[in-house]
Amino acid sequence: MKGNIKDKFSVGPLMYSPALNENLAQTIISGRLGKGYSIALCLEDTISDVLLPKAENQVVETFKELYNFFKKQEGYLPKIFIRIRNPEQMERVFFSIKKYQDILSGFIFPKYSIGNAKAYNDHFISIVKNTNRHLYIMPILESSDLVELYSRTELLYRIKKEIDSVKDYVLNVRLGGNDFSNSFCVRRHIDETIYDIIPLANLLSNIITIFSRDYVVSGPVWEFFDSVDNEWEQGLRKEIRKDLLNGLVGKTVIHPNQIPVVLDMMKVSKNDYEDAMTILSWGEGLQVGKSYEGERMNEVKTNWNWAKKIALLAEIYGVK
Secondary structure (H helix, E strand, O other), X not given: OOOOHHHHHOOOEEEEEEOOOOOHHHHHHHOOOOOOOEEEEEOOOOOOXXXXXXXXHHHHHHHHHHHHHHOOOOXXXXXXXXXXXXXXXXHXXXXXXXXXXXXXXXXXXXXXXXXXXXXXXXXXXXXXXXXXXXXXXXEEEOOHHHHOHHHHHXXXXXXXXXXXXXXXXXXXXXXXXXXXXXXXXXXXXXXXOHHHOHHHHHHHHXXXXXXXXXXXXXXXXXXXXXXXXXXXXXXXXXXXXXXXXXXXXXEXXXXXXXXXXXXXXXXXXXXXXXHHHHHHOOOOOOXXXXXXXXXXXXXXXXXXXXXXXXXXXXXXXXXX
């Protein structure tokens, strides 16, 4: 993976907020959301067509308020991304906030697919030529053409080729679980995970297999954020465990309640941490031995990549 590896793993819980949110800057400044999260200002699905100009204006106001505050005051400033509606909107929005670009982390490309990939990439590269900052992009794989099984593998590899062409700027590849669910007319409940929906599990498996060796792939959004007996949190933790088991890092979130849960789940277990440290510090000679708790085998050659990932996650999120 090229670029800053730590950045790629540290997006953590990415909280979506409609770009129309007039209170977002103050919410961030107040510290009410804690630390360790990232923010996405959404100009796509959460904004109606008629309100789009107002939403773009509010993006400018939000950036202005945050920029002026953090220029003078200390505090936690999250990574801030703008989820644009289409490629053409990107440059217009960027130049409207260019004077505040120091606090912009990059752009999110919704429904990234063969039909729009080149346009997304070209408009972004145009922006890159007008800034000295290293901005990132996060394409979202959620378009309905990926649902078609017959052409899926070929299409995913073609999409990967487009992403590879701008690889140095790709922070994460993100998964759009709700859009895929909509294609199949399904929706998971509070005690179910996206991996329980077989067509979606198969689709996610294809994406993870093709992309996760070269990119950090993030987990799809969990819709629940409240319930009488905290079942929403149990369900979120259950799904994140499966995300992590399948190699996904981070999670799209839609409510502040979800942020601390995601951050806690991103922490590395004591056993995994100790095993990773042992593997990474192994000397010459025998390259296999018992784990920290003596329950499993550690082998340097076959567990090395896993150990490096665990060490990095521990550095970013901590150890349980």
